[in-house]
Structure formats: structure tokens, C-alpha cells
Amino acid sequence: MKRTVITVVGKDTVGIIARVCTYLADNNVNILDISQTIVQDYFNMMMIVDANRSDKKFGELADDLEKLGHEIGVQIKMQSEDIFNTMHRI
Numbered sequence: 001m002k003r004t005v006i007t008v009v010g011k012d013t014v015g016i017i018a019r020v021c022t023y024l025a026d027n028n029v030n031i032l033d034i035s036q037t038i039v040q041d042y043f044n045m046m047m048i049v050d051a052n053r054s055d056k057k058f059g060e061l062a063d064d065l066e067k068l069g070h071e072i073g074v075q076i077k078m079q080s081e082d083i084f085n086t087m088h089r090i
Helices: 016-028 057-072 081-087
Strands: 004-010 029-041 042-051 076-082
Touching: 004 057, 016 029, 016 042, 016 057, 042 081, 057 076
Parallel strands: none
Antiparallel strands: 004 042, 004 076, 029 042
């Protein structure tokens, strides 16, 4: 299984989690772990997902999530766990 990291950051509004999770479920992406927090009025969520069963390719999922983020006023990024770990290595 190739795990994928999804981050969601932006001004907190009603329905962010619902919209992101609905998109993932509709595209057969399984959420393995999720953490979210709100600091004052700012929303931050990090998810580890398994997208292997999705009919869409990685790039299409990432593009769709970025577009969804624009619709709901947040920034959504999707990247492979390997790349994420490499970028955040100290």
C-alpha cells in the first residue's frame, strides 16, 4: 500500500471535513488516520489515506482536491508519504 498525505489549511468554516471526506469516500479513498485542530479561526487537518482502490490516478485526485479547496476557501495539498517524509526530514 502506498500511503498518501493530505493537508487542509485555511480559515475555519462549517463543512470543511464533511466536504473533503465526502469527496474521498466518493472516490474510494480510505482514511487511515486523521488529525484536525482549530487555532483561533484557522483550521488545520492532516490525513493519511490509502488511494490504491480509487479509479482516478494520483494526479487527478490531487487536482480535484485542490479545486475543492478553492471552492470551500482552504488550501488542500496531496502528496505521497515518501515525498512528504523526505521534504520534512531534519
